[in-house]
Amino acid sequence: MTIRLLPSTTVNRIAAGEVVERPASAIKELVENSIDAGAKRIDVIIRDGGRTFISVTDDGCGMSPEELTLAVERHATSKLPDDDLENIHTLGFRGEALPSIGSVSRMSITSRVHDADSAWLVAIEGGEKSEPSPAALSQGTTIEVRDLFYATPARLKFLKTPKTENSHALDAIKRLAMAHPDIAFTVGDGSRTMLKLPQAQGDMLSARLDRLDAIMGNEFAANALAIDAEREGLHLSGHIGLPTLSRGNAALQFLFVNGRPVKDKLLFGAARGAYRDFLAHDRHPLLALFLDIPTESLDVNVHPAKTEVRFQDAGLVRGLIVSALRHALAEAGHRASTTVSNQALGALRPETAVPQSYQGNYGSNQNRPVMPSAGLQETAREFHAPLSNLDTALSVNALAEDQIQEVSDDWPLGVARAQLHETYIVAQTDNGIVIVDQHAAHERLVYEEMKKALAEDGIKRQGLLIPEVIEMDEGAADRIVARSDELAELGLVIEAFGPGAIVVRETPAMLGEIDIHGLINDLADDLAENEEALSLKERLADVSATMACHGSVRAGRRLNGDEMNALLRQMEVTPHSGQCNHGRPTYVELKLADIEKLFGRR
Numbered sequence: 390m391t392i393r394l395l396p397s398t399t400v401n402r403i404a405a406g407e408v409v410e411r412p413a414s415a416i417k418e419l420v421e422n423s424i425d426a427g428a429k430r431i432d433v434i435i436r437d438g439g440r441t442f443i444s445v446t447d448d449g450c451g452m453s454p455e456e457l458t459l460a461v462e463r464h465a466t467s468k469l470p471d472d473d474l475e476n477i478h479t480l481g482f483r484g485e486a487l488p489s490i491g492s493v494s495r496m497s498i499t500s501r502v503h504d505a506d507s508a509w510l511v512a513i514e515g516g517e518k519s520e521p522s523p524a525a526l527s528q529g530t531t532i533e534v535r536d537l538f539y540a541t542p543a544r545l546k547f548l549k550t551p552k553t554e555n556s557h558a559l560d561a562i563k564r565l566a567m568a569h570p571d572i573a574f575t576v577g578d579g580s581r582t583m584l585k586l587p588q589a590q591g592d593m594l595s596a597r598l599d600r601l602d603a604i605m606g607n608e609f610a611a612n613a614l615a616i617d618a619e620r621e622g623l624h625l626s627g628h629i630g631l632p633t634l635s636r637g638n639a640a641l642q643f644l645f646v647n648g649r650p651v652k653d654k655l656l657f658g659a660a661r662g663a664y665r666d667f668l669a670h671d672r673h674p675l676l677a678l679f680l681d682i683p684t685e686s687l688d689v690n691v692h693p694a695k696t697e698v699r700f701q702d703a704g705l706v707r708g709l710i711v712s713a714l715r716h717a718l719a720e721a722g723h724r725a726s727t728t729v730s731n732q733a734l735g736a737l738r739p740e741t742a743v744p745q746s747y748q749g750n751y752g753s754n755q756n757r758p759v760m761p762s763a764g765l766q767e768t769a770r771e772f773h774a775p776l777s778n779l780d781t782a783l784s785v786n787a788l789a790e791d792q793i794q795e796v797s798d799d800w801p802l803g804v805a806r807a808q809l810h811e812t813y814i815v816a817q818t819d820n821g822i823v824i825v826d827q828h829a830a831h832e833r834l835v836y837e838e839m840k841k842a843l844a845e846d847g848i849k850r851q852g853l854l855i856p857e858v859i860e861m862d863e864g865a866a867d868r869i870v871a872r873s874d875e876l877a878e879l880g881l882v883i884e885a886f887g888p889g890a891i892v893v894r895e896t897p898a899m900l901g902e903i904d905i906h907g908l909i910n911d912l913a914d915d916l917a918e919n920e921e922a923l924s925l926k927e928r929l930a931d932v933s934a935t936m937a938c939h940g941s942v943r944a945g946r947r948l949n950g951d952e953m954n955a956l957l958r959q960m961e962v963t964p965h966s967g968q969c970n971h972g973r974p975t976y977v978e979l980k981l982a983d984i985e986k987l988f989g990r991r
């Protein structure tokens with residue numbers, strides 16, 4: 390056995406194994422270098438998914454011939470002037486990317502420092518480096534990489550199709566571009582442009598929203614809530630989507646830490662926590678969050694690819710994200726995303742059939758977020774359905790002229806005009822129509838009210854004049870009685886009443902007059918299904934939904950004008966009332982302008 394130091398080309402190829410996993414990672418490293426060089430414009434060309442050709446051109450600070458020679462040496466960097474790993478402000482710092490890429494490809498770097506007489510070129514092929522020679526370039530740096538991985542055939546075999554590699558590359562560039570709206574980007578294959586992002590104008594926040602709009606789609610920008618929160622020297626900003634604009638996966642959740650795109654489970658967990666009340670567990674919100682954190686509280690030196698970080702205090706970061714998101718969602722009040730009304734209009738438009746499923750309907754178009762619209766589709770289908778029984782006329786409950794209130798700017802959900810099918814409240818605003826699903830809305834209001842009451846002074850109860858005795862099978866009665874303390878906290882006071890019966894003495898006041906038998910039976914069923922330890926408070930969304938079902942505003946109950954308007958006003962002041970407990974919308978707003986378009990009036 391002979392121990393020996395490996396030659397530098399082998400060392401670089403070993404490093405390349407980690408730094409350059411695939412063409413997208415080489416492109417990411419090169420673009421990061423351009424950003425670190427202060428570029429205001431970065432142009433990328435990718436052929437065959439980056440396998441045969443990559444070029445990255447920038448207008449940054451450039452390199453002198455001496456710097457060029459050094460730049461391709463291992464561990465040569467201009468970014469750690471004080472050797473201080475605690476204090477990193479650049480994307481790069483390891484001095485590994487260029488030598489790694491150069492050891493597995495044919496690379497050339499042409500560069501010119503500001504006001505130098507000429508540009509210089511250094512070529513490196515499979516790790517063999519040339520002397521700098523004069524070249525032509527007006528400013529900045531161009532790096533060309535040909536035949537990536539030709540020197541490491543094993544890696545070459547693992548590459549996916551050019552199309553897949555290309556989309557990884559685009560993703561990597563987009564992530565960097567989101568964090569740097571002041572830089573213009575183009576990506577093409579030499580003949581076709583794949584991405585073109587002009588330099589975003591205005592202050593940081595509006596420039597950033599512009600850039601997010603261009604990358605995540607304008608539905609995101611139109612339905613985003615701004616985040617701005619600070620805690621113990623950490624600053625969190627960015628934008629998050631309304632719950633009604635969600636997706637089936639977390640692909641559109643982005644976290645940037647000190648301008649660096651990072652992949653961190655912490656973000657996904659925090660997002661799930663913050664949105665838990667508003668989304669079914671298989672739906673994911675859209676987010677782009679930017680965390681600024683003192684460099685000494687952060688370790689970016691975790692992995693050669695630099696996409697992971699460690700936080701000194703992960704709990705603090707998580708807490709900041711969850712509370713900032715919750716706060717923003719609460720402020721959003723009754724707002725539901727514009728996609729809700731757009732999709733309703735799409736469904737109503739006679740010439741366009743209702744898509745079977747909105748989910749995944751946009752194919753590979755990553756930029757089109759979709760919402761869970763099962764409820765909405767049903768609504769739409771009902772609108773579409775021919776009136777099957779002529780009795781339907783009976784279920785129109787139109788308010789008389791003298792019952793209709795005056796439309797006011799203070800009431801974004803308008804004034805009630807009618808109730809249809811004992812389920813939908815139709816209200817008029819000064820420039821549109823609002824249709825409320827009274828059941829879904831009421832369910833949400835009950836939930837929010839219970840949450841609030843539990844947090845404050847408890848849920849108010851109202852005593853029954855005559856306590857109600859309910860008979861049920863013994864097992865069910867026992868299950869209910871076993872939870873009587875918890876139920877009392879939620880406003881429902883019950884006691885055992887011999888075997889197989891309970892007596893109800895008080896009910897939650899907020900529910901008004903309720904169908905007690907139905908409620909108790911349903912609660913007993915709920916408890917049977919979820920016998921394990923989950924407390925009723927943890928299942929508040931379900932419990933309140935069950936309670937709301939038996940309250941006075943359930944679907945199928947006729948409301949008078951005052952009740953309808955009371956529901957609208959309550960929705961306006963209740964946080965999160967734009968969606969039901971599962972993220973479906975509780976109302977749809979149709980603007981007159983859109984309705985006019987529907988009828989070809991515009």
Ligand code: ADP
Pocket residue numbers: 418422423426447449450451452460461465466467468480481482483484485486487488530
């Ligand atoms: P790191 O980015 O970690 O410093 P790299 O191997 O990526 O390591 O780059 C080495 C050095 O080359 C950088 O520190 C920088 O000084 C120089 N460099 C690389 N790309 C550029 C560029 N596009 N413009 C100016 N300088 C660059």
Ligand code: MG
Pocket residue numbers: 418421422480481482484486487
């Ligand atoms: Mg670098």
